[in-house]
Amino acid sequence: MVDRRSKYPKSADAGETLAIDCGLADRAAEGDRAAFEEIYRHYVNRVYGLCLRLTTDVGEAEVLTQDTFVKAWQAIAGYAGHGNLGGWLGRVAVNLWRDRFRASIRRDKLVTEMTAVLPPNRDGVIDLLTALDLERCIARLPEGSRLVFIFHDVEGYTHREIAELLNLAVGTVKAQLHRSRRLLRKMLAEDKEAAHGA
């Protein structure tokens, strides 16, 4: 029977969260399924959000999320408290995504779309934005820009890590990141204008 009282208090700071992460991970590594379910309940939104951003498909995101937690259960002994458990789970998800979709990640597409003509830069004010506005706009980005933005700005990967992950030059990653931010600023400004006009 799962103890429904969450080990993660809402006011937990980073140190406290890390301690809880380590405690639950240790118990899960010893085969405690309830501890692992607690980890799942706490981090599923983060993992699913990442999977949905990467795949842009609800069904594929569900499968990738499921496989991430199954893999995490098998590999939780290797977590060893290095950083936030959510970040570790994110890495597990990204590795599975890379292995599964590597052949469909068209390097030529990631690079050639860089040469597409950019719309005029009409940056508007993007204050009063919500994360939900940004989520919608990320989904509309071209694949290369979307992946680089997700890995760098959302997940905190370095340029070099992204370059290795996507088999791109570091310079290309930086250019894609610049392009993605520019496109996002434009989309967000247009959405805001449309909302005001409605």
Next chain:
Amino acid sequence: MERNPSQNDQRDRQLERLAGQLRDTGTAPDRDLWPDIEAAIDQAEQGPGHRTPRLKRGSRLLRFAAMAAALTLMLGAGWVGIRTITEDAARPDIAGLSEVAPPSGLAVINQALDELNLALADDPENRNLSHLVLMVHKTRGNLMRRNSEKLVRD
């Protein structure tokens, strides 16, 4: 017209702040995935004795056999899916068709995926294989969703 760099830097910082919020809050899935995860863990923990042997790496003939098996599975599952979706409502007498793809079908699909992934590891540039993997993943997702919906209905 380009805005000055400091304005863009400021907006980039706003984007980064919002992106960080996205990471921390995430997105809730439409359904609870835990039962499927627990079932998959149980299945994995049954051990290799409960699984059919893996194909030997490098066996081109067997790789193509795996592709053919996966294709057959996909077409079968897709046909059942289409029949179930389009005819269930009109013909309650065949509503049980969805049971043609029982939970054990998921294990078969998982096995096919394992073999395809092994084949893909040997031949990563093979577009046909990668396309098959994607299609089998979609079929697997659809099957899982159908099973869940059926559980809810029942």
